[in-house]
Amino acid sequence: xxxxxxxxxxxxxxxxxxxxxxxxxxxxxxxxxxxxxxxxxxxxxxxxxxxxxxxxxxxxxxxxxxxxxxxxxxxxxxxxxxxxxxxxxxxxxxxxxxxxxxxxxxxxxxxxxxxxxxxxxxxxxxxxxxxxxxxxxxxxxxxxxxxxxxxxxxxxxxxxxxxxxxxxx
Amino acid sequence: xxxxxxxxxxxxxxxxxxxxxxxxxxxxxxxxxxxxxxxxxxxxxxxxxxxxxxxxxxxxxxxxxxxxxxxxxxxxxxxxxxxxxxxxxxxxxxxxxxxxxxxxxxxxxxxxxxxxxxxxxxxxxxxxxxxxxxxxxxxxx
Numbered sequence: 001x002x003x004x005x006x007x008x009x010x011x012x013x014x015x016x017x018x019x020x021x022x023x024x025x026x027x028x029x030x031x032x033x034x035x036x037x038x039x040x041x042x043x044x045x046x047x048x049x050x051x052x053x054x055x056x057x058x059x060x061x062x063x064x065x066x067x068x069x070x071x072x073x074x075x076x077x078x079x080x081x082x083x084x085x086x087x088x089x090x091x092x093x094x095x096x097x098x099x100x101x102x103x104x105x106x107x108x109x110x111x112x113x114x115x116x117x118x119x120x121x122x123x124x125x126x127x128x129x130x131x132x133x134x135x136x137x138x139x140x141x142x143x144x145x146x147x148x149x150x151x152x153x154x155x156x157x158x159x160x161x162x163x164x165x166x167x168x169x
Numbered sequence: 170x171x172x173x174x175x176x177x178x179x180x181x182x183x184x185x186x187x188x189x190x191x192x193x194x195x196x197x198x199x200x201x202x203x204x205x206x207x208x209x210x211x212x213x214x215x216x217x218x219x220x221x222x223x224x225x226x227x228x229x230x231x232x233x234x235x236x237x238x239x240x241x242x243x244x245x246x247x248x249x250x251x252x253x254x255x256x257x258x259x260x261x262x263x264x265x266x267x268x269x270x271x272x273x274x275x276x277x278x279x280x281x282x283x284x285x286x287x288x289x290x291x292x293x294x295x296x297x298x299x300x301x302x303x304x305x306x307x308x309x310x
Contacts (some may be wrong), residue, residue, distance in 0.1 A: 015252035024221040043221040053219070055204050060215045069235045073193030073252055075235075093233040098216055100225040117221060166301070 022107045023165050024101060024117040028136065030149060031111025032089075037152040041165070061105060061113060068093045087111050094126055104129055112136070116165075128168050135160055173263075173300060174236060174252040177202070178271070180284040181246035183210030187287040191300065193252070213240065213248065226280050245269060270295050 004087035016083060028037035036050040069090030085092075087107045095104045102122050106114045106129035114136070115127050140146055146154065178187035185206035190196050197205065213227040231238040237257060239251040241264035249264050249271070273279050274292035281289060 008214040039216050040221075045221060045223050047218050047220075056215060057219055060212060060219065063208065064212055064231070067205065067212065068231070068236075071195070071205055071236070071252060072233075073239070074194050076194045090234045091230055093235050096216070096228050098220065098225050098228050100220050100222045103219075131196075 023168070024119070026117070026132075026161075026165070027054065027057055027113075027115040028152065029054075029058050029061075029113040029115075032149070034149060035151070036112075036149075039158070039161070041162075057115065058113075061115065064081075064096070065090075065092050065107075073117075095124070106130065106133060108133055127167070128164075131164065132161065135164065172254045172257070172304070175252050176249070176267070176296075176300075177206055178287065179206045179248045179250075182284065184284065186285065189296070197224075197226070207248065209240075210248065211229045215241070240265060241268065243267065246273075259303075263299070266299050266303075267296065270299060299309055 009031060011088070024042050025038070025040035027035060029035055033055075035058070038050070040077060044134065056140070066137065069085050072074070072091035075091065087109050092107065093105065094145050095102060097103075097120055101117050102120045104116045104118070104122075104125040108114075112133070114132055116125060116129060118125070135157065139154050139160060141148075143154055146152070173191050174193035175188065175190045177185060180186050183206065185203050188197075188202045188206070216228045217225045227240070227242055229240055231240075232255065232272055235255070236252050237255050237260075238250055238252050240262040241261065242248045249267055251260055253260060255290065270292060274295060275287050275289050278291075280287050281287070
């Protein structure tokens with residue numbers, strides 16, 4: 001279960017976990033699978049065009065979440081197959097690693113999914129993702145001109161995010 | 170800290186050829202384990218498509234809230250994966266040991282048909298020994 005706890009609105013950024021290359025890319029999806037935000041800093045290989053890439057990413061995460069809920073070895077109660085899990089219900093994964101990248105994942109209770117793809121030797125980025133979620137709340141959600149469910153076009157969010165990501169990766 | 174919950178071996182088309190459960194509360198029946206295995210096979214393939222750089226060979230470690238999943242893929246695309254407690258060390262080494270046992274007791278068995286479910290007694294015996302030894306070495310029990 002993921003709960004954010006604490007009563008701070010914007011916690012201070014956690015100390016940088018690794019030095020080295022920048023992060024590769026970042027996605028933000030809402031609960032319906034709409035890609036609200038995609039930013040790439042370092043991506044030499046594009047296998048698919050952007051709409052297909054976003055759909056594939058969302059599909060992968062959705063399936064991985066239902067796989068981890070099903071495979072959870074500490075709970076006997078599995079629920080029904082194929083029924084989408086509510087955020088926070090059932091066991092969810094927070095990262096996976098391949099030989100070329102590490103993907104860190106955070107889902108808020110409202111279904112906002114934040115994905116950060118970095119180099120494989122990155123440490124645990126859960127606190128960094130929580131900080132990025134707070135950036136999203138401050139610069140996007142509280143922006144009166146932003147309509148929820150639409151792609152994010154907030155300059156301040158982009159610049160603050162770039163600055164922050166440069167400091168963690 | 171070093172409890173393995175279960176071990177799966179899947180062939181190169183994604184079919185489950187071996188499943189052993191070592192004491193999880195969520196023990197799965199045959200159908201579920203088959204489904205989980207093919208799901209994992211597809212996820213493994215899709216993760217290669219989303220790589221930002223070339224040369225990706227699929228997911229090696231998946232970290233969830235209550236378990237970790239370590240996966241080893243041989244050059245022939247047979248996948249070995251273990252579900253274990255979060256933070257368990259040396260799973261990569263254990264997977265390589267299991268791969269060696271597989272080559273010795275399964276592949277060299279003249280009665281074993283490729284890609285079929287594994288029914289080799291010696292493999293089971295040696296596998297249990299290897300996992301016991303691993304458990305004793307890491308936990309002292």
